[in-house]
Amino acid sequence: MTREPTWSRRSLLRGSAGVGVVATAGCLRLTDGSTGTPTDGQGGTEAGGQAGSATTGSTEAAPTDAPGGSTTAGSASEIELVPAWSGSSSAVAAAAGNFFFRPSFTRLRRVRPDGTAVFEAEVADGYLLSIRTFRNGLYADDTGVYVGSRARDEVDTGGRVYALDPETGEERWMHEEPGDGLHNETLAVTVTDGTVIFASQSSGSGDEQEPIVRGVDTESGEERWRIQFSEGFINGIVARGDRLFVQQTFGLSIYRLSTRELLEERRLTAGFSQFAAADGTLFVPGETVRALTLPAGDERWSVSTGRSVNTGVGVGETGVFVGTESGFVLGYGRETGDALWESRVDGVVEHPPVVADGVVWIASERGDLSAFAEATGELLYEEEIAPGFEFTVLDGILNDDERDTAYEIRRG
Structure with a gap:
């Protein structure tokens, strides 16, 4: 599989694209031995279909392969991944209740959690789609x-x-950015009140950047306004009420959205790790994890981790979670910031934790997928996939960019 380099504290993400259109409809093929609604064939870029070895929370548990190609942790109280449908292997993100795949750098595929294909769009020559599980330039709504x-x-x-x-x-x-060598990538896309807001920038060092945040009309694409920055990378944009939050590598700028007046600038340690908005709170990663109220931006709580946090924030029902360069997974109470638990995996954690249905899913840089109970930190599942893989979870289905199979998540 062709891979792009990733952004971390040590390297820069280089993935993006443009889009023409070829629309298709139908469903993706059901994997042999799986359960679910049969669908017709529409494969991904790599074959796979079999989950790797899995272990329980005990390091002495032996891997077991369940009938029908499923992967199980070997205990009724733990997690089993059961093949559901195929055609999922590619860069993957979730938005608006659907999966979005990039089966090549120039195609975008939208798929429902049951494997039904909604459309596939072909991108224009000379452009590469900015879609990844995290740090992607994709936004979808009605x-x-x-x-x-x-x-x-x-x-x-x-x-x-x-x-x-x-x-x-x-x-x-x-909408096309100027060909001045400073705005080759368009990232951090969001939508609010009939306006698409996005950032454009380029590669190189932070002091070589002159990023632009633009607001364009959702119906016509015509520019309504812009905010020019003198330097730095823009990693995330959140709009709530009359506030616009722009996250840069080591700073957070807060604007009045209606006038684009700069209200406040704050120094942060998030690096290239993105913040996450959930309900009325903005969670900001870094060596100090912060929870800010939305839309006011007041600090609800902050906690010093004492570690080199290397990921965005995964937000669950009761906890928020980050990963570190030394492989720690750290959990804090969503409402208070109180420490919940910490655990450790083998390898750097760069992929932000994915939290769904009371389970915290972690990908290590060396290629392991692990699952922990959100409330207790108990290890529920572990398997080896591939170094640097990305994944997401939606409606009880797990997809990664390495295997041609979507997996139903089952708990005993």
Whole structure:
């Protein structure tokens, strides 16, 4: 599989794209031995289909392969991954209740959790889709699918943002950034009040950047306003009420959205790890994890981790979770910031924790997938997949970018 380099405290993400359209409908093929609704064939870029070895919370448990190709932790109280449908192998993200895959750098596929394909859109020559499990330029809601792109070296324009019909994938409009070498990527896309807000920047060092945050009309793509920055990378954008939160590598800028007046700048230690908004709170990662009220931006709580936090925040029902360069998984109470538990995996944690249905899922840089109980930190599942893999969980289905199979998550 072709891979892009990843952004971390040590390296920069280089993934993006543009979009033309080929719309398709139908379903993805059901994997042999799995349960679910049969679907017709639409495979991914790599074959796989079998989960790797799995262990229990005890390091002495032996891997077991369940009938029908499922992977099990070997105990009724633990997790089993059961193949559900195929055609899922590629960069993957979740938005608006659906999975979004990038089966190549130039195609975007939208798939429902049951494996039904909604559409597939073909990207324009010279542009690469900005879609990953994290740090991606994808946003979807009832008004449309909005995806950013990176311009290849051979084109003389900047990055693009495409607006697609949410059901057919048909292109509605395209916004193109200037071809000045400073705005080759469009990332950090969000939508609020009929406005698509996104950031454009380039590669290189932070002091070489001149990023722009733009607001364009959701219907026409016409620019409404812009905010020019003098330096630094922009990693995330959140809009709530009349506040716009722009996260840069080591800072957070808060604007009045209606006027774009800069209200406050704060120094942070998040690096390239993105913040996460959930309900009325913005959770900011870093060596100090912070919870800010939305839309006011007041600090609800903060906690010093004492470690080199290396991921964005995973938000659950009761806890928030981050990973570190030395392999620690740290959990804090969502409402108070009180320490819940910590555990450790083998290898750097760069992928943000994914929290769903009371389970915290962790990917290590060396290639292991682990699952912990959100409340207690008990290890429920572990298997080896591939170094640097990415994954997401939606409606009880786990997808990763290595295997051609979507897995139903079952607990004994």
